[in-house]
Amino acid sequence: MPEPTPGAFQVQGPQEPVVAMLGGEAELPCILTPRQNIKYMKISWTQYLPSQVVHLYEDGKDKPEKVMGEYLGRTQLVKNAMHKGIMTLKILNVQPSDNRQYRCVIQYGSFYSEAVIELKVAALGSHPQLLVEVTKSSQLRLECKSEGWFPQPKVQWMDSEAGEIPAESETHTQDKGGLFHVTTALLLRETSQKNLTCSFWNSVLNQKKEQQFSTAALGSHPQFHVEVTKSRQLQLECKSEGWFPQPKVQWMDSEETEIPAESETHTQDKGGLFHVTTALLLREASQKKLTCSIWNPVLNQKKEEQLFTTGAFQVHGPQEPVVATLGSETELPCSLLPTQNVKNMKISWTRSLPSQVVHLYEDGSDKPEEAMEEYLGRTELVKNFMDKGIVLLRILSVQPSDNGQYRCAFQDGSFYSGAVIELKVAALGSHPQFHVEVFESRQTQVVCKSEGWFPQPKVQWMDSEGGEIPAEFETHTQDNGGLFHVTTSLLLKEASRKNLTCSIWNPVLNQKKEEQLSIAGQFSLSTHCAPKSGFDAHSPWRW
Missing domain, CATH: 2.60.40.10 (Immunoglobulins)
Structure with a gap:
């Protein structure tokens, strides 16, 4: 060039x-x-x-x-x-x-x-989002939103024949970055249109994003959840999703007579579709056959499901807490009434939240991958009595963190029942050890220490008559493993007490450890006394 x-x-x-x-x-x-x-x-x-x-x-x-x-x-x-x-x-x-x-x-x-x-x-904006409301006059108000367009997009409502429908309103706003956000609304009679499309078009790219909406939709087939309460009543829950408009819900007995629902809730998702949950509470033997019916008034179509309540069962656990000592094994039992084989049921053990899985048995086998990490490799399901409706969860190497409530739940199809079992973990700490110091004021301070308790123990000072002596102070600390360490002290006048007992008690095991200290004669800073009963001469706390 x-x-x-x-x-x-x-x-x-x-x-x-x-x-x-x-x-x-x-x-x-x-x-x-x-x-x-x-x-x-x-x-x-x-x-x-x-x-x-x-x-x-x-x-x-x-x-x-x-x-x-x-x-x-x-x-x-x-x-x-x-x-x-x-x-x-x-x-x-x-x-x-x-x-x-x-x-x-x-x-x-x-x-x-x-x-x-x-x-x-x-810039192509976000996928349109629809919000649907039914007005008091039984009209549908549809709002369609999309964000992040450039330049300002063209907005259009269309019917099922691709014919344009005039919008009730349309607003365009521009953010600090220069992008456009658009909201358009449409008001129509509930049954006047069956299918609608909200369309946003970028004239520079000649591309559009649109959302279709059906003004009448049949939801999912009803799903049952059945639980037997402690009072031997049946708690039945029927759920279905994806309806429009809001459906009519009905419970019926075997004679097709309507049964009033205990509760009924309707929620609407971002797409405007309705999800319905209805519940019924009845005596276990009061009805043998029930029907949950959900009806779309626009389409005049319904979906229903029948349930035979003769398969209901109830789960029982021990009424009293199960007590386990730290580091040992423990078994939490659950049984089914009426007695039946539970081998093919889903059995779950959880903590306070359903997501906190301790042990899961499903499809005839254990599912260790579903368990919380802290229980991994520490649980076993004892299956010897499954044909009699009895299962036991065995927890190995019991930890302080295992202390608390567990939920044992059985599920067989739509039938579900659970029981709560409390596990109390306990540990006896070390033997109390004394530390004695005499001050110039002729007063004596006696400190008593013990470590490794669970749960937090009760601490008590007693005189030779078994009367309680108020402590000068008492502190409880908890280590990383969850065990408690306790320190308590007394401040005595020189000759006010001759014999003292420091007692530390575990309320779960109803067991205690105590140590006696005999104070003979008068103390002074230069005095050296041999340790009395229960005072370890080799203790680091000797004086």
């Missing part, structure tokens, strides 16, 4: 606008005719109106200090084709504000030429 020579030239740009996606890169090309090397020419890119510098190239290099702030660090001049008279401006991280006309100017000596190039920025 020849070096530049004095003479007229012309700059040309693309005839059609350049389209760039929001956040992407845009390339604006300019070509010099006749073709010649432009490496040593002055090249400037400016906004068309008002004229502000987007990129400047002069004396063979870029001049970023001349660029307006919003383009700083976001433009590059592609130079690999400059010897062919081609220059391309690359704009990085395209913004809505980049949407405009640009002037590409080339100057060489007294010769000058320019071209105007249009950049169209485009």
